[in-house]
Structures are given as structure tokens and as C-alpha cells.
Amino acid sequence: MLGLNKKDTKFLLIVVALTMFTPIILQPFAEGTGLAQFNAGYPDLMQRFAIFGIFAIGFNILFGLTGYLSFGHAAFLGVGSYSAVWMFKLLSMNVIPGILLAVATSGVFALLIGYVSLRRSGIYFSILTLAFAQMSFNLAYSVLTPITNGETGLQLALDDPRILDGVNNSGSLPVTNIFGLAMNSSTQIEVLGRVWTFNVGYYFCAIIAILAFYLSLRIFRSPFGMMLRAVKSNQQRMNYTGLNSRPYTLAAFVISGMYAGLAGGLLASMDPLAGAERMQWTASGEVVLMTILGGAGTLMGPVLGAGFIKYFENIFSKINDTVLHGWFSFMPDGLEDLLVVLVHPFVGKGWHLTLGILFMLVVVFLPGGLIEGGQRIAALFKRKRSDDDNLDPEHHPKQTPHVAE
Amino acid sequence: MDAILLQILNGLDKGSAYALIALGLTLIFGTLGVVNFAHGALFMIGAFCAVTLQRILSLSFETIDESRTDFLGNPLKVETPYVEAWFGPDVGMAIIDWSVPLAIFFAIPVMITIGFIMERGLIKHFYKRPHADQILVTFGLAIVLQEIVKYFFGANPIPTPAPDVFRGSFDFGVLLGFDPYAIAYPYWRLVYFFFSVTIIGAVFAFLQFTTFGMVVRAGMADRETVGLLGINIDRRFTIMFGIAAAVAGLAGVMYAPINSPNYHMGMDFLVLSFVVVVVGGMGSLPGAVLAGFMLGILESISSMNEVKAIFPGIDQIIIYLVAILILLTRPRGLMGRKGVMED
Numbered sequence: 001m002l003g004l005n006k007k008d009t010k011f012l013l014i015v016v017a018l019t020m021f022t023p024i025i026l027q028p029f030a031e032g033t034g035l036a037q038f039n040a041g042y043p044d045l046m047q048r049f050a051i052f053g054i055f056a057i058g059f060n061i062l063f064g065l066t067g068y069l070s071f072g073h074a075a076f077l078g079v080g081s082y083s084a085v086w087m088f089k090l091l092s093m094n095v096i097p098g099i100l101l102a103v104a105t106s107g108v109f110a111l112l113i114g115y116v117s118l119r120r121s122g123i124y125f126s127i128l129t130l131a132f133a134q135m136s137f138n139l140a141y142s143v144l145t146p147i148t149n150g151e152t153g154l155q156l157a158l159d160d161p162r163i164l165d166g167v168n169n170s171g172s173l174p175v176t177n178i179f180g181l182a183m184n185s186s187t188q189i190e191v192l193g194r195v196w197t198f199n200v201g202y203y204f205c206a207i208i209a210i211l212a213f214y215l216s217l218r219i220f221r222s223p224f225g226m227m228l229r230a231v232k233s234n235q236q237r238m239n240y241t242g243l244n245s246r247p248y249t250l251a252a253f254v255i256s257g258m259y260a261g262l263a264g265g266l267l268a269s270m271d272p273l274a275g276a277e278r279m280q281w282t283a284s285g286e287v288v289l290m291t292i293l294g295g296a297g298t299l300m301g302p303v304l305g306a307g308f309i310k311y312f313e314n315i316f317s318k319i320n321d322t323v324l325h326g327w328f329s330f331m332p333d334g335l336e337d338l339l340v341v342l343v344h345p346f347v348g349k350g351w352h353l354t355l356g357i358l359f360m361l362v363v364v365f366l367p368g369g370l371i372e373g374g375q376r377i378a379a380l381f382k383r384k385r386s387d388d389d390n391l392d393p394e395h396h397p398k399q400t401p402h403v404a405e
Numbered sequence: 406m407d408a409i410l411l412q413i414l415n416g417l418d419k420g421s422a423y424a425l426i427a428l429g430l431t432l433i434f435g436t437l438g439v440v441n442f443a444h445g446a447l448f449m450i451g452a453f454c455a456v457t458l459q460r461i462l463s464l465s466f467e468t469i470d471e472s473r474t475d476f477l478g479n480p481l482k483v484e485t486p487y488v489e490a491w492f493g494p495d496v497g498m499a500i501i502d503w504s505v506p507l508a509i510f511f512a513i514p515v516m517i518t519i520g521f522i523m524e525r526g527l528i529k530h531f532y533k534r535p536h537a538d539q540i541l542v543t544f545g546l547a548i549v550l551q552e553i554v555k556y557f558f559g560a561n562p563i564p565t566p567a568p569d570v571f572r573g574s575f576d577f578g579v580l581l582g583f584d585p586y587a588i589a590y591p592y593w594r595l596v597y598f599f600f601s602v603t604i605i606g607a608v609f610a611f612l613q614f615t616t617f618g619m620v621v622r623a624g625m626a627d628r629e630t631v632g633l634l635g636i637n638i639d640r641r642f643t644i645m646f647g648i649a650a651a652v653a654g655l656a657g658v659m660y661a662p663i664n665s666p667n668y669h670m671g672m673d674f675l676v677l678s679f680v681v682v683v684v685g686g687m688g689s690l691p692g693a694v695l696a697g698f699m700l701g702i703l704e705s706i707s708s709m710n711e712v713k714a715i716f717p718g719i720d721q722i723i724i725y726l727v728a729i730l731i732l733l734t735r736p737r738g739l740m741g742r743k744g745v746m747e748d
Binding site for chain 1: 438490527530534536537538540541542544545546547549550552553555556672676679680687717718721722725726728731732733736
């Protein structure tokens, strides 16, 4: 189906199902119980899962396949956001033109930056992309203020022209919509004390995310994707065979830049403002963290990593001392306080510390990210079973490890 | 003319900081072949060594002075630092006043220890891994280090003043025949510049004129052969990592009065120092120093109003622009060695 083999079709269907039922899956705990704070099924967070999932999928097309580590991808996200907000200001609050322009502008930016940066590889490439991104960030803050509105960030205003929408007399800012359906409208259903919120914005992001995922699946399985992998494994040998690898890497760079622009456009569609801090290099570092944490070069890994980090950022950072006391209240008094003191640095405002430690552990012990961790656990169970089946392992040579999905 | 001279002087202190950090980065890269993204964090820890020492020295006990009262009529509580009680008020005050320069002696052992722990505990396991992995793990380490510092010292910048003697400015222009106060330069920045030149000179002298340095240079050129000669090159490289950490730390200690330390100052400097290293040429120590001073000075010259009138916003991007131009025209940087990071 859709040009995929049977296994991939099944994979894609699972992803589609998971995305569609996210509002239900992420709301496993009933309201009012102590665990309700771990629910992540509210629209704002789910939108972020989908959007940063797209961002990470795109980054993975570049880093996972070709091995070029870009430290400046946030620039494209920022460019996408700015262009989408400009479209909302000038043309219409309908998100479609905004997102289209976001993808187009970031594509052009990626083409320019990629054309220059890809002349070098390795750390030089990382530094070049970093330099370009920091340049855009600094310019957005200072000289480009007429376009970016500097530190305040680009926002909607009542007197924006919005040619297609006509004059706005309501006295309040219009909301982003898709053909009249407002992005922030949602329906709530309560089942067994669990509140499920079905939000238009989330489903819009989710459908685009699925399309983005499908495209990346096709790229991974295509001859083009094979070429990109060849770049990663041995570019020199590839060049010796007479192939010019530059167009392939440039195409990958532009595609991943457009993914980032798409994510930026979606961010602006959900909340129509754009600030320069989205382009800072720490934001580029975040997408690197997401991709590596989940598993670079795998299809699902980046999405997993993005979800993981965004979940941490929103849920873990809310755990404060009162909550901790609640958890450990069954302990004797002294022990309870001790545990709270010990755990305190790692939660709440200190969640970055947990993230940093986790990230280091992943890089040290699981170079393939969380996906590899899952595969190892699965392999552990499989091996146990097969060991029981044949008691003579000598005659059964070790299976070669599966190539990452 | 005087304006240009003033900007060149202004660029020197920033350039000194870039040069010191880049020197440490290049030392680590040249010896161990590791791209250390945690080097900015080492700079930051150095600055916080100064903060810590200042706090330790100002630890004080409280006495109640019955003869005086505060504005509520209660007996006045007087805080006396321990050092004042031990060494008398004059010496005690002087010690607290000089806490930043004293922090040099405090920071060296601390930074060398941290460097040893980092190298033996983590980086050692990454020699054979790809550069991307090294970047990533040290990036993670940098996040961890800066979060730890944030936990203990809070998120706000902590003012760490220089000794009283060095407050105020040195009127440099009068010496050269300009009007008084045309070129006024803060004393502490002058100190910083001479300090960094001393450190850079010391590192080069150490590498050039000692047997240990000779072995290290040989190891940088061809690690395997030096190992085959029966020299334990790994141990020497570990020591070099400690020294590089100490250089970054010292740069941080002395920078504390110029810019109040906060937990993310390392990250801010890290990006620029990497640009500096790449511009200077990976693995070239003189290149790192040269590029550090050059970019520092270029940055401050481009922040002059006359320059900004021609190229608006140039001061924000000049460093990156120069880096891009140099990387594209001179692939090995200004003084890069052949065969370093060329794949």
C-alpha cells in the first residue's frame, strides 16, 4: 500500500493509530488522583509532541542518514515561524498559506546555507552551521527589527491588513483557523473520570506529522536514502567511484531545513507569535538531544526523543517539594525529608540536570538511543526463548544483529 | 585615531579570554584528539572558584555590641569575618579585598583535579569513538556541570569585585599625547591582558623548553611511535588535560570581575571559542592565540559607531562572518596543521 512493503505498511498503520489516539493514550490517570499530574493529554503539550516530532524527523534525515551534524537547525525553525506570522498579519488567518510560505522560505534559506556549509564536513560543517544560525539569531535581535520586531517578538496586531479576511472590527485579535475551523477549539469527553480533549490544532499537527513521517519513511527506503547512507559510511569511497555526493547531501539538507520550517510554521499556527530565541543555538542543541536520545538513523527514534524531552520539560518540571513529600509520605519522617532533599535537585527547576545525565548515559552506553535500548531488551527475551529451544548453541551460529529499522 | 586605539584596547581583554579558552581547547584536541564541548563549562567553573573563595573568606561570625544600638533600639549585631579576627582588621580586609587574585591559587588545584576526573572518568572511553559522539557526550557533560553550579549558586549573576587598587581607569591616551581621558582603560582589564599573556607564554615555554613538553609535542606529532619508545604517553596526555582545564579555569577566575559570573557564561563563550579554534586552525596552538586576539579586536572595532553606520549590525555577526570566510578560503584555518580533522 502507498508504495510500501507489508512490514512498513503495518508500521505506518501503528504510527497512525498511535497518533490518532494520543489524546486518550496520554490521559491514563483519572482526574483528582495523585497520578493525574503525569497526564500529558492536554492540547498544548500534544501539539508540541507532534511539532517537535516533525522537527526531529527532519533533522534525522540529515544527521541520521548522512551523519552531518548540524548545530544550526533552529535557524530554519525561526525563519519558518517568522514567515508564518507575517502571512497571518498580511494575508489571512488561515494557516495553510502561512505554513506553505514557512516551508518555502526555510527551504530557500537551507539551500543558501547548505550550499556554503556543505563544502566542508565533520566538525567544520558543525561550526559553519552554528555560525550561520548564530548570525541569523543576532541579526533577528538587532538590525532586522523591522521584520522580526526584535526582543518583543513578532505578534499579531489589530490593525494588520489581512487582505483576505477583510477588516477586523471585533476589537479582539483573530484566531488562527483552517477554513473557519479555529485551531484552539476543542471538545472534551469525560470517561471514567478521565478527561479526553480532542483539539483541532492537535489533529491538524498530527495529520501533518503523519504525512511528514510517511515522507521520511519513503526517503529511508528509497535509492536516494541509500545514497545518503553511503555518504555516512564512506564518502571518500563514494567519490572515488565517480559519484558526486554533494547534490545528495544538499538535497538532504534542504529537505531537513524544510521540515524545520514546517515545524516553525506549525508552532506559529498554534500560537501566533515568533521570537528570536527560537533560533538560538541552544534550541539547535535541543533537537540534537532529541534525535540522539531517541536514536539517530532510526525512523521512530527522533519522534520518541522529541516526545520524551517535551514530556520531561512540561511534566517533570512541575514536580515540587510538596509533591515529593506527598510521594514519600509513607516513609518515616526523617527518611522522608532525606529522600525529598536527595531527589529535589533532579526535579522541578532542576530537570535539565536529569536530562543532561540521561543524555550522557545514552551516549555512553546506548549509542543507538532509546530505540536500541528497546531492541536490546527485546533481544534479551528472544534469546532466552531460543536458548530453551535448542540446547546446543555451538551448531547455531550467532545471528547477525538486525539493521536498525 | 584615538577611537580606534581605544577599541583595539577594548578588544584585547575579550581577545585574551578567547585566546585562553581556545588555547585549552586546542591543547586537548592536539593531544587527545577529543573535541571538548565542556570546555566552556570549565571556564565557568573557574569563575565560580573566585566566587567560592570570596564567600569562604567572608565567612563571618556574629557578635553583639552592647555599647551601640541599631535603629530599633536593640543591641547592634556586628558581623566579623573570621579572617579579620585571626589576622587583625587590616590584613583581614586586604585578604578579602584580594580574593579574586588569591583565587588563582585556589583554582589551579581544583581545576586540575576536575580535569583529571573528567579525563579518566569519561573522556578516556571516547578516544576511539567518532567525533560526533565526543561532541555529544561533552555537550551533555556541559549541561550537567552548569546545572550543578546553578543548583548551588542560583541563576543570577554574582558580582565579584576586583581589589580596590585596580578600580578606576588608567589614562592611556596621555602617554601617547592624546587629550586626557580620550583613551581611559580600566586597570583590571590591563591586568587581565598581562595575566593572559603570561599564562600563554608559560604554556608555550612549558611545551618548548621542558623535557615533559618535548615528549608531549612528540606525542602530538606521532602518538604511536612515542608509545613504542616505552614512554607512557597516556599519563602525560592526562596531565595535559589537567593543564588545559587549569588554563580555562584561570581565564574564568580573572574574568569574574569583568563580567559577573552566572551559570551559562560558559556556553556563551564556548560557541565563540570554537569559532576561534576553527579560524586559528584545529590543532595549532599559535593559531588559536592569534585568532583569539584577532577576533576579539575585530569584534570591538566593528562595534564603533562609524563602522556600524556603514554596515548596520556588523558588530553582531563579524566573528561568524570572518569564520565563514576563512573556512571557505583557507580550509585549514589560519595556521592549521596538515592532516588534522581532514576527513
